[in-house]
Amino acid sequence: MKIWISSVLSLSLVATGSSFAYAAATEAEAAPSTNEMPSFSLDESLDGTLVAQYFPMISGDQRNITVIGTGTASVPADFAEVQMFFYIRDSLVYPDYSVEPPVYPTPPTIRRSDLQSVVDAIVATGIPESDIEVYVGSNSPVGYVDYYTSPRIQIRINQPTHSRIQSAIDAASDAIADNEVLYLGQTGAYFGVNSCAGLESETHREALNAAQTKAESLASVAGLQLGEILGISGGDSYPVNYSPYSCPEQSAAYVDPYMTPPPYNPFTPLEVMLNTSVTVVYELLD
Secondary structure, three states, X not given: OXXXXXXXXXOEEEEOOEEEEOOOOOOOOOOOOOOOOOOOOOOOEOOHHHHHXXXXXXXXXXXXXXXXXXXXXXXXXXXXXXXXXXXXXXXXXXXXXXXXOOEOOOOOOEOHHHHHHHHHHHHOOOOOHHXXXXXXXXXXXXXXXXXXXXXXXEEXXXXXXXHHHHHHHHHHHHHHXXXXXXXXXXXXXXXXXXXXXXXXXXXXXXXXXXXXXHHHXXXXXXXXXXXXXXXXXXXXXXXOXXXXXXXXXXXXXXXXXXXXXXXXXXXXXXXXXXXXXXXXXXXXXX
C-alpha cells in the first residue's frame, strides 16, 4: 500500500499548538542520495525508512503520529503574599535646585520601629502579627535602609479575599498618611496553594485530552485510526501569570522580600493557574 503526502502538508503539519509527522512504509523503491534533500509532490510516494532519517522519532517499520497538547487549570488560592512598598518623600532624597548652590539633603535612617504603627494598623484588621514581616534593608531584620532602598512590609493572608486584602492596604495607608518621612507606594501580591499536586495533575489531564483530540482529527483526515500510546514527554507546569511563587508552593520564610511581585489587582480572581504541555506519540492503524 502506498501513502501519498501532499506537498501542502510536507513532512510536518503544524496546527495550533500541535505538530504532526507521518510516514508510511511502501514497497521497495529507489531512495535518493542522502546528500540531497528529496522533494515531494502530489504524485510522489515516500519511503518510510527515508522519512525516518529526517524524523529520528519515527521508526522505519512502524507508522506513528506525534502531537503536542496544552492544558490549563486553576484552583482558588490558599494564601496570598502581599507586599507594601514605602517610599521616602522626594524632598528628603533629591537635591533642592531652586537655590544656588543646590542643597543636598542627608538621607534619613529608616528603622523597623518607624513602621510599627503600620504593623499595628494591619493587626487591627485581623491579621496576626506573626504573619507580618518588616524589611528595612539588605540585612533584614537588623539594620537600616539606605535612602535608595524602599522599606517594605510583607503579610501573609490565608484564605484570601479581596475584602481582606483591601482592608489591610487601607489600614496601612491611613497609618502612614501623616508621616513626614514615608508614604505608601506600590502594593504587590502573588498567590499560592498548600499543595500543587492536584493542580498539576489537572493540567496534565487537560493536555493529554487535547493531544488525543488533535491526533484523532489528523489521523481521521489521513484515513487512519489511532493505536496505542508509544511515548509521552514534557509535562512541566508553569504559572500563567508572571508570579514566580505559584507552584511549587512557597511559604513566607522562603520568599525573597526584594523580588517585586506583580501589582495587586482587586478585579482579578484570587486563584493559582498553571499551564503545561505534553508531547505524545501514537501508533497509527489502518
